[in-house]
Amino acid sequence: MRLRLLIRRLTVSAPRMAVRSAMPWPLRWLALAIVFGFCAAIALWAFEFGKDIAGLERGNKEQLRQTQAELAALHDELVTVKTARDQAQSVANTVDTLLTTEKVAQEKLLAQNKQLEVENRSLRDDLGFFEKLIPAAGGGIAIRGLQAELRNGREMKWQVLVIQANKNAPEFNGQLELSFIGLLNGKPWLATLPGGAQAFKLKQYGRMEGVFELPAQVVVKSLSAKVLQGSVVKSVQSIKL
Secondary structure, eight states, X not given: OHHHHHHHHHSTTSSOOOOOOOOOHHHHHHHHHHHHHHXXXXXXXXXXXXXXXXXXXXXXXXXXXXXXXXXXXXHHHHHHHHHHHHHHHHHHHHHHHHHHHHHHHHHHHHHHHHHHHHHHHHHHHHHHHHGGGSOOSSOSEEEEEEEEEEETTTEEEEEEEEEEOSTTOOOEEEEEEEEEXXXXXXXXXXXXXXXXXXXXXXXXXXXXXXXXXXXXXXXXXXXXXXXXXXXXXXXXEEEEO
């Protein structure tokens, strides 16, 4: 019986019933979120306030300043190291430049030394050639040096020195005639300069030289030089090869 009375009170058939408007669920969740946010803000404020009271933030700031100072010192040290590296690189580049310059200078000296050796040999040859400048007894035009050298088996290099032994001699106008004498295939062979007698002028002395190309199978036995003035032979000299 009591159970029935309790059920009647809790149902629509109860003698007194109040009708209330229910709040939508989204609004309930929004209200709940606002409450939680407010609580979280209070908790965060309490945490920050407690941290300030405990001095934790001041320690972090001090540590941050110390770290920044260490970073600045490391940066200065890095700049110093870079400067020292750049100076060392500059010195190394200077040393390389000096070594290169010294190598180039050494190569130039070697080339000059070789050139001087060639000139020295040429001067020795000229000295031996000009030793024959000593005038012979008597005066007039004379051949004082006749030389010939076979090169490459096909070229004959020749030199002739002509002098006037008289002092204050007038200028001499003449011709030089060369005759190459030898054998061609076992038979006598004779040849002169391609252009014939070579004209020249000299006051005291003059040196003439050239290269004569020999035909194949020719063996040169001797060389003869004549100094002509018109059709008159002034001097003759021959050498055997």
